[in-house]
Amino acid sequence: MSDQAKLLGGLRVLVPRGGIWGDLVSQALRDRGAQTVIAPLVDFSHTSEEDKLVEALKALESGEFDWMTATSATVADVLKHHNAEFHERTKVAIVGEATAVAFREAGYPVTLTPDEDNNTTFQLLKEWNEIDSGEVLRVLTLRSDVATPVLTMGLIERGHDVTQVLAFRTIGVPASVHIREDIDSGRINAILVASAKIAEEVRKQFPKLPENTLVVCVGENTLAAAEELELSRNGIDRQAEVDAIIEAVESAIDHSDMLD
Incomplete structure (x- = not known):
């Protein structure tokens, strides 16, 4: 033992x-x-930014974003609820084992996730080579209302065109x-x-x-x-x-x- x-x-x-x-x-x-x-x-409830979310998901489906990010398994639930679809040109970066499982089970694509031994937001920013290439990327970040925007701010500080949407609320x-x-x-x-x-x-x-x-x-x-x-x-x-x-x-x- x-x-x-x-x-x-x-x-x-x-x-x-x-x-x-x-x-x-x-x-x-x-x-x-x-x-x-x-x-x-805690549980998760509808976002206070529903209209913004719907518009962002329409843009996602039409291929207006180069990347989408998710660091919570709940994002997969939100996408399924809205019957969201990904354009073939849009890549997806995620963090966390639970997020990976949720995306796989939902049949959503995953382009990039950090090494399983260090599957963190900070590690994603280190391993994501495209964000340091000098090209300005259009990125959709879907997150919780109580989350600290580490990934979102990391992308903004690098000069990327980031659309951040509160995809869900966390409630007691x-x-x-x-x-x-x-x-x-x-x-x-x-x-x-x-x-x-x-x-x-x-x-x-x-x-x-x-x-x-x-x-x-x-x-x-x-x-x-x-x-x-x-x-x-x-x-x-x-x-x-x-x-x-x-x-x-x-x-x-x-x-x-x-x-x-």
């Missing part, structure tokens, strides 16, 4: 997102001995009575926090966490948000368990969907 399996054996971890993301993260944690409870605390989802009871009683031993929005929901929905409940933050932006909410705490002398959970999550998924 591995050291991580020993550390996480029997630990019940709340995974706060569903879909492909939740499945990949849960599997990685279970592979290391943890028990997982998928209980979405109330936990079920059963989940709240499991949290309050300590039957759930750890809560995974993978974005600033999730941190907000954990603070709001579970204001009195048991002392021994681990709050495990993945990503620097998430940790900063959790600390501002006075949410970040690791229990008593349990950093090894926290590190093992973070390693498991990061082995399965990139949190760049908060860095669009």
